[in-house]
Amino acid sequence: MNLKYELRSGWKVINEMNNIEAVMNYSKEYMDFLDKGKTERKCVKEIERLAIKKGFKSLCNIEKIVPGDKIYAINRDKNIALFVIGKQDIEKGLKIIGSHVDSPRLDLKPNPLYEGDNMAYFKTHYYGGIRKYQWVTIPLAMYGTIILRDGSKVEISVGDEEGDPVFCVTDLLPHLGAKQNEKTLAKAIEGEDLNLLIGSIPDEDEEKDKVKMNILRLLNSKYNLVEEDFLSAEIEVVPAGKARHLGFDSSMILSYGHDDRVCSFAAVKAILETENPEYTVSVLCADKEETGSNGNTGMHSRFYENTVAELINLQTTYSDLKIRRAFSNSKVLSADVTAGYDPNYSTVYEKNNSCHIGYGVCISKYTGAKGKSGTSDANAEFVGEIRNIFNEANVVWQSGELGKVDEGGGGTIAYILANYDAQVLDCGVGVLSMHAPYEIISKADIFEMYRGYKAFFNK
Structure with missing residues (x-):
C-alpha cells in the first residue's frame, strides 16, 4: 500500500x-x-x-x-x-x-461595416472572457450564418482555406506607443478598438464611402448580401490557421x-x-x-x-x-x-x-x-x-x-x-x-x- x-x-x-x-x-x-x-x-x-x-x-x-x-x-x-x-x-x-x-472569440456587431480614412472595417463585440491585447495583429478568419432579406440562408467561411484572405485588428507601433505602455493590460486595448480591417480598394464610381461600397459590392456578388442583412446574421471572428503540434517531441497541441x-x-x-x-x-x-x-x-x-x-x-x-x-x-x-x-x-x-x-x-x-x-x-x-x-x-x-x-x-x-x-x-x-x-x-x-x-x- x-x-x-x-x-x-x-x-x-x-x-x-x-x-x-x-x-x-x-x-x-x-x-x-x-x-x-x-x-x-x-x-x-x-x-x-x-x-x-x-x-x-x-x-x-x-x-x-x-x-x-x-x-x-x-x-x-x-x-x-x-x-x-x-x-x-x-x-x-x-x-x-x-x-x-x-x-471565446469576436462577434460582428449587428451593424458592423464602416469606413475610416479610406479603409473598411467591421466593428466587433468580444464574446467570453478574453484578454483583448492578445487579439491584435494576428491573422483572423471569419465564419457565419446570414439570413438574407428573402429568408434564405447563406454560410460564410473565409480565412482558413489555401488562398483565402485573412483579417486583422491593428495595433500601435512601439515608436508611438508611450502612452499606451502606461496603461494596464486590461485597458491597453479597449473593446471598441477591436475593429477588423477588411479592405482598402475604393470604388471610384461612388462619391463617398468608396471603400465601404466596394466591399458591399464584393459581398453582394459572392453572397447576394446587402448591408441590412447583417442585422440578421451571426458572424464569428476566430484565429486563422490549423491546429499544430507543439515542441520538438510533438508532445503538445497548439490551437x-x-x-x-x-x-x-x-x-x-x-x-x-x-x-x-x-x-x-x-x-x-x-x-x-x-x-x-x-x-x-x-x-x-x-x-x-x-x-x-x-x-x-x-x-x-x-x-x-x-x-x-x-x-x-x-x-x-x-x-x-x-x-x-x-x-x-x-x-x-x-x-x-x-x-x-x-x-x-x-x-x-x-x-x-x-x-x-x-x-x-x-x-x-x-x-x-x-x-x-x-x-x-x-x-x-x-x-x-x-x-x-x-x-x-x-x-x-x-x-x-x-x-x-x-x-x-x-x-x-x-x-x-x-x-x-x-x-x-x-x-x-x-x-x-x-x-x-x-x-x-x-x-
Whole structure:
C-alpha cells in the first residue's frame, strides 16, 4: 500500500502500456476535429456526421426505443445530445458527460461595416472572457450564418482555406506607443478598438464611402448580401490557421478552441465506442457556457430536459415524476478544462493543488471563486466512485483547483445539472494560455481523459 499521494506521469504510463501510437492517432483525430469545428455550429455539424457514421439516428425519426439504440438530438444547430439507450429504464438514471462547444472569440456587431480614412472595417463585440491585447495583429478568419432579406440562408467561411484572405485588428507601433505602455493590460486595448480591417480598394464610381461600397459590392456578388442583412446574421471572428503540434517531441497541441472542444471530442469519441451499456449514457455539447449558459442554446435552457423527457415517453408512459427521478439518479462528469500549472506564472498557483501538464485527466471537486462562489462542490462519495473507476481502468488522473484561493476563479456547467439533484464532478484537462487565441494542451492528458470518459460510461 502506498501511503503517500504522488502524481503519475502520463507519458511514463503510456510508454509502459505501449500506447504511444494510440496517443498520436487520437491526437490526429482531435486536431482534425478542431480544424473542422472553428465555431459551435461547425462542431455540431461534425459531431452529427461522426454520430451518423456510427449508426446514430435522429430523435425526430424515432417512434420507440429499446436497449442499445443510438440516438441524437440537435438544438438550433448549436447544441447536440447523444444517447446510447441502456438496459435499465431511463428513470433509473443516466451517465452523462456534459461539455460545451463555444469558445471565446469576436462577434460582428449587428451593424458592423464602416469606413475610416479610406479603409473598411467591421466593428466587433468580444464574446467570453478574453484578454483583448492578445487579439491584435494576428491573422483572423471569419465564419457565419446570414439570413438574407428573402429568408434564405447563406454560410460564410473565409480565412482558413489555401488562398483565402485573412483579417486583422491593428495595433500601435512601439515608436508611438508611450502612452499606451502606461496603461494596464486590461485597458491597453479597449473593446471598441477591436475593429477588423477588411479592405482598402475604393470604388471610384461612388462619391463617398468608396471603400465601404466596394466591399458591399464584393459581398453582394459572392453572397447576394446587402448591408441590412447583417442585422440578421451571426458572424464569428476566430484565429486563422490549423491546429499544430507543439515542441520538438510533438508532445503538445497548439490551437484555438481547446476550451472546451478538447473535452467535447473526448466525450463524443467515448460514447461512439460504447455499446449496450447497463444504464443509458449520454453526451451533451452545449453552447453559451463562456457567457453564462443562458439563452435557448445554453445549459440553462430546457433543451436537454425536454430531450430526456421525450426519450422516457418513447420507452414507457411519461410522467413528471419519472423525469425528476431520471435526473436525481443520474451521474455526471462536467467535462471542462482547468488551469494548467504554468511555471512562468507560478505565483498565482498553489502547486500541491494544481493540475500539472502531462499528468493525466484532472478532477476538480469544486470550482467557483474565492469562497467557492458559484460551485456545486461534488460530494465525497461521488468523487470516490470516479476515483475508483479511473484506478480500476489504470487511467492516469490527478486533482486540481483553478489557481490560488484569492487569485480569481471560474465555473462550468456543473452546478446547472447539480440543481437537478444529479451527482456531478468536474473532470477535464489542464490548459496553458486558456482563453488566448491559441491554447496549449498535452497529448498525454487528452488521451487519458478519453480513456477515463470511456471507463465512466462502461462501468
